[in-house]
Amino acid sequence: MSIGMVYFLQQDYAQAISYQKQALDTLAIVTLTHDLTSKIYRNIANLYAKTKEFDSALEYFQKALAVNDRDLKDDGLTLGQIYADIGVMYYSKEDYKQALDYFTKAHETWLKSLRPSHLYVKSMEKTIRTVESKLCMYNSL
Known part of the structure; x- marks a missing residue:
């Protein structure tokens, strides 16, 4: 490995x-x-x-x-990371709707086991805002 x-x-x-x-x-x-x-x-x-x-x-x-x-x-960190990784894949495909869905799943999963101030949670919130802005850009075209 x-x-x-x-x-x-x-x-x-x-x-x-x-x-x-x-x-x-x-x-x-x-x-x-x-x-x-x-x-x-x-x-x-x-x-x-x-x-x-x-x-x-x-x-x-x-x-x-x-x-x-x-x-x-019971491993919410791993599950959240898998969702985040899938989100990254969809983001690289420019499928922002699917990316947002998986980033949201990652965020929700991490919130179940981490503090809201944790780096993973905060970073995902920023990522979600970025994807939402991309979706708004594409929806307004």
Whole structure:
């Protein structure tokens, strides 16, 4: 997983995806499910989003959501991050309506487990305002 992140930092996304998938395969041998499984799915999804392979990205985001729903039910931070990452993907596709929906889900999820003054919550509020302004711009055209 760490080697994959090094390739990510070098912007060699194909190698990064390959190492993330190897980490997933190795983890599957060691244990059926683990909190790292969700993280690796998110990493792969974000890498596919970077390479604009949005269908593959969404597939891996959905896998991360399924693991979170099944195994990490009490982890609001992880669930919120998955929603935020999906929002970023839609934002990069310029699908601002979908992006806003997922950013709102992330915000609502984080508010259940974090203080309203937490950095994640405040940052997401700023992101939501930015997306809302983009939607208003496009709706007025």
